[in-house]
Every structure is written in C-alpha cells, then in structure tokens.
Amino acid sequence: MKISIYKRKLADGRESIFIEYYKGSVVSKDGKRKHLRDYENLQLYLHKNPKTQVEKNENKETLKLAENILAIRQTEYIQGKFDIKNTTKAKRTFLNFFSEMVDDREINFSHDNYGNWKSTYVHLKKIVPTNLTFDEIDENFVKKVKDYFDKQAITKSNLPLSQNSKHSYFNKFKACLKKAFDDGFLSINYSTKVKSFEQAESQREYLTFDELQSLAKSECKYPVLKKAFLFSCLSGLRWSDINTLKWCEVRDEGDVSKVNFRQEKTDGVEYLYISKQARELLGEKQEQQERVFKGLKYGMTYNTEIIRWCNRAAVSKHITFHSARHTNAVLLLENGADIYTVSKRLGHRELRTTQIYAKIVDSKAREAAEIIPELKIEM
Incomplete structure (x- = not known):
C-alpha cells in the first residue's frame, strides 16, 4: 500500500488536503483496470495562490502538519494497523503458541503461576480447535472464549468456575494475545478489544x-x-x-x-x-x-x-x-x-x-x- 498526501481543489479557490491510501488495482471481467483508493479528509486547507506573507506562512504550517499526520499513518501501516500480516507467522496455530508460553512458565516462573497457565491451557483445548491459526482470530473468537469461561467451563469437581478463576484464566488468554501481537503473529491487539472479568475479593477460609x-x-x-x-x-x-x-x-x-x-x-x-x-x-x-x-x-x-x-x-x-x-x-x-x-x-x-x-x-x-x-x- 502506498500512503501519500492528496490535494483536491474546492469551488472557493482553496485546496483541501487528504491522505490517500492506494491499495493497488484489479482487472474486471471485461478487462478494465480499477484502481483501489481510500481517502482520509484531514480538514486542512491551503490557499491556492497565496498573495500575502501571512497566507504563505499559513500554507507552510498547514503542509507541515499534514506531513506529520502522513508520517504517523505510514508508521501505523508498518505496525500492522491495516491488517497487513506476516503470512508465515499468521499460519502458526494458537494452541501451539500458548503451549510454548505454558512451558516457559514452568521453567522461568513460580509453581503457582505455571499451574494457572497450565489450567488455562486445559480449558482452552476444550473450546479452541487444534488447527486454529492466528489469521483466523478475530474479536468474535475472543468473545467466544470469554463466554466459555463465563458459562461453560467447570472445575475438576464439576462445579462452575469461581469469579476469580474466570478473571485469572481469561487474563492468561489475553496475555497470550498481547504477546502474539507484540511478536508479529497478530496485526491487531485483540487483548484490548474485550473487557476482562471483574475480580472478586476472595474469602479466606481458616481454622480457629x-x-x-x-x-x-x-x-x-x-x-x-x-x-x-x-x-x-x-x-x-x-x-x-x-x-x-x-x-x-x-x-x-x-x-x-x-x-x-x-x-x-x-x-x-x-x-x-x-x-x-x-x-x-x-x-x-x-x-x-x-x-x-x-x-x-x-x-x-x-x-x-x-x-x-x-x-x-x-x-x-x-x-x-x-x-x-x-x-x-x-x-x-x-x-x-x-x-x-x-x-x-x-x-x-x-x-x-x-x-x-x-x-x-x-x-x-x-x-x-x-x-x-x-x-x-x-x-
């Protein structure tokens, strides 16, 4: 994709500044080529033929602002904001990636931390297909996993998960999504798209x-x-x-x-x-x-x-x-x-x-x- 500044003449003699997103072209069945472009109106305007020093200075400042916005959009593109994915990484299976994170916790983290990650993995295997890849993940998938922890998941004693277990397991799942985004397996950070469960104050049972x-x-x-x-x-x-x-x-x-x-x-x-x-x-x-x-x-x-x-x-x-x-x-x-x-x-x-x-x-x-x-x- 090519991202550049585009200027459009207005009836009042000014020029309106846009960001143009050129996505290439396609050839239709009748052999005609169609160019694919999107535009973002920056609501910035130039004097077409500046006559005074004030108008020239205004044009200079407006162009500088537009170029700064252009630089931001180009950076966002590089960071994957336009669903541009590393095709090799996108074909990696989610459960395999999560399993590696569990193994890492066993080696480098505490027993309790590892235990929570392992329990989360056991649950995820019940809801996530083994062949599901990162390029198949979307917001609906994240909501589906949350719904599983909320309404379907049960403990070894065949009881519904406690509120804090829901909070803990779903947060482990979100941590994996964030890691996948940071490592380039996902182009969108889905961990920010769905709210976590609220954490309840746990009751501490004790003996007199x-x-x-x-x-x-x-x-x-x-x-x-x-x-x-x-x-x-x-x-x-x-x-x-x-x-x-x-x-x-x-x-x-x-x-x-x-x-x-x-x-x-x-x-x-x-x-x-x-x-x-x-x-x-x-x-x-x-x-x-x-x-x-x-x-x-x-x-x-x-x-x-x-x-x-x-x-x-x-x-x-x-x-x-x-x-x-x-x-x-x-x-x-x-x-x-x-x-x-x-x-x-x-x-x-x-x-x-x-x-x-x-x-x-x-x-x-x-x-x-x-x-x-x-x-x-x-x-």
Missing part, C-alpha cells in the same frame, strides 16, 4: 485455634500430609515451599530454629523463624539434599483426604491446604502480632494483602456487635 486443635488430635490417612499441614499452620509456608523444602534449608542455631529458602511464588529469599513445636514436627535432620516432607504429593487423593480429615475432626468448613496459611495469619494477629511482622513472615510484597486478614480479626468490629443494650423482646 479450637478447630486446629481438633484436627491435630484426629486421624489423617497420610501422616506426611498431616505433618505438612500442621507445619503450614504454625509457620505460614505455602504448599509449594513446603513441598520443595530440603533439610539444608532448616537451620538449628542453639535454641532457635529457622528455615532459609527461596519462595517459589515470588522468587525472593526468606529467613523464617519457626516455633519449637513447628521444629519438632519436622523430626530428626536427614541428608542435606533430602526433602523434609518426603512423599508429599499434590493431587485429588490428598485434597480429598483433607476434607475427610476435617469431617473426622467435626470441622464443617471447606478447608484446603492453602487454608493452613490463612490460619497462621489469623492466629498470629489474634495473639498480638502486629500486621507488619505478619506481612513479613508471609512474604507479602504489599501490606494491603495482609490487611485482608486484619479485617477477619477486627476486635473493634467484634466489640461493636455487642455495644447496643440488650432488648426485652416479646414474641
């Missing part, structure tokens, strides 16, 4: 001290799971960090014990002091490179056992392994730890993340519930 005590006394089918879960309640470590914890990261320094480890999620190095009871849960030290919780696995078997374990302990809440981390935060705050210390122990990058737990243990709000004098009610 009495419930945790009940769990500690109850039988769990897998001893390593019980030990790891209770250790998370006492230390606040995530499952991913507990799962990879090695004995070389457990430091006994006199009467004090701590774990020095690199967080899977944030990749930050942490130095976490642990209580004597938490250290006792770990048992005697083994070979330096051995996992502390040998045999611990992530999967439906262990997740189901947590539910059964809670049933034996008469705990009716929906508890997952991550609830142990929430439990640690709540118990610390309830027993006098300040929010900054709790934030540091949990490895939060922002204090506002920890403030969610402070809402749970808001003693002032609890006192306010009883501040109204008791009514004498007759029914």
Whole structure:
C-alpha cells in the first residue's frame, strides 16, 4: 500500500488536503483496470495562490502538519494497523503458541503461576480447535472464549468456575494475545478489544485455634500430609515451599530454629523463624539434599483426604491446604502480632494483602456487635 498526501481543489479557490491510501488495482471481467483508493479528509486547507506573507506562512504550517499526520499513518501501516500480516507467522496455530508460553512458565516462573497457565491451557483445548491459526482470530473468537469461561467451563469437581478463576484464566488468554501481537503473529491487539472479568475479593477460609486443635488430635490417612499441614499452620509456608523444602534449608542455631529458602511464588529469599513445636514436627535432620516432607504429593487423593480429615475432626468448613496459611495469619494477629511482622513472615510484597486478614480479626468490629443494650423482646 502506498500512503501519500492528496490535494483536491474546492469551488472557493482553496485546496483541501487528504491522505490517500492506494491499495493497488484489479482487472474486471471485461478487462478494465480499477484502481483501489481510500481517502482520509484531514480538514486542512491551503490557499491556492497565496498573495500575502501571512497566507504563505499559513500554507507552510498547514503542509507541515499534514506531513506529520502522513508520517504517523505510514508508521501505523508498518505496525500492522491495516491488517497487513506476516503470512508465515499468521499460519502458526494458537494452541501451539500458548503451549510454548505454558512451558516457559514452568521453567522461568513460580509453581503457582505455571499451574494457572497450565489450567488455562486445559480449558482452552476444550473450546479452541487444534488447527486454529492466528489469521483466523478475530474479536468474535475472543468473545467466544470469554463466554466459555463465563458459562461453560467447570472445575475438576464439576462445579462452575469461581469469579476469580474466570478473571485469572481469561487474563492468561489475553496475555497470550498481547504477546502474539507484540511478536508479529497478530496485526491487531485483540487483548484490548474485550473487557476482562471483574475480580472478586476472595474469602479466606481458616481454622480457629479450637478447630486446629481438633484436627491435630484426629486421624489423617497420610501422616506426611498431616505433618505438612500442621507445619503450614504454625509457620505460614505455602504448599509449594513446603513441598520443595530440603533439610539444608532448616537451620538449628542453639535454641532457635529457622528455615532459609527461596519462595517459589515470588522468587525472593526468606529467613523464617519457626516455633519449637513447628521444629519438632519436622523430626530428626536427614541428608542435606533430602526433602523434609518426603512423599508429599499434590493431587485429588490428598485434597480429598483433607476434607475427610476435617469431617473426622467435626470441622464443617471447606478447608484446603492453602487454608493452613490463612490460619497462621489469623492466629498470629489474634495473639498480638502486629500486621507488619505478619506481612513479613508471609512474604507479602504489599501490606494491603495482609490487611485482608486484619479485617477477619477486627476486635473493634467484634466489640461493636455487642455495644447496643440488650432488648426485652416479646414474641
């Protein structure tokens, strides 16, 4: 395509300036050649025969502005604003491209990040044809994927996706579209065309001290799971960090014990002091490179056992392994730890993340519930 300035004479003697987009020509069935042109009216005008210096200066400034607009349009053309695609890249299949992004997360990002990308990929394979290429993607396709996450997608437990899962999975899909645009596989950034799902404030399920005590006394089918879960309640470590914890990261320094480890999620190095009871849960030290919780696995078997374990302990809440981390935060705050210390122990990058737990243990709000004098009610 050739993009240039085009001038058209007006009845009042001025010239109107346009941007001309010349798209080549075609030959009709009767052998006549037709040139394909589009025009953009810039609403800029020139004096046809400038007579004064003022008119000459006005023409000069108007032409300079038109040339600047022309340069912008030519740049937009190069960037693909006119659906000009790299035909080789456009024939790349979307799912193959997304799969490579998932693999990259497994190598270079945290376990949690990789897990979310992998789950998104599993869902996308249900809605996106395996042979769909980038040149077949349009806004309707993006809306179709969003509609799938909103109304059709279900969890492994055959339940609809939570609002936050919709938000997370669809944003991973949009991130892939943006990467494809940046890398030249798409000529239009479709990630900006469809609005994301709103993110809901997640409910953090946790155990009270009495419930945790009940769990500690109850039988769990897998001893390593019980030990790891209770250790998370006492230390606040995530499952991913507990799962990879090695004995070389457990430091006994006199009467004090701590774990020095690199967080899977944030990749930050942490130095976490642990209580004597938490250290006792770990048992005697083994070979330096051995996992502390040998045999611990992530999967439906262990997740189901947590539910059964809670049933034996008469705990009716929906508890997952991550609830142990929430439990640690709540118990610390309830027993006098300040929010900054709790934030540091949990490895939060922002204090506002920890403030969610402070809402749970808001003693002032609890006192306010009883501040109204008791009514004498007759029914």
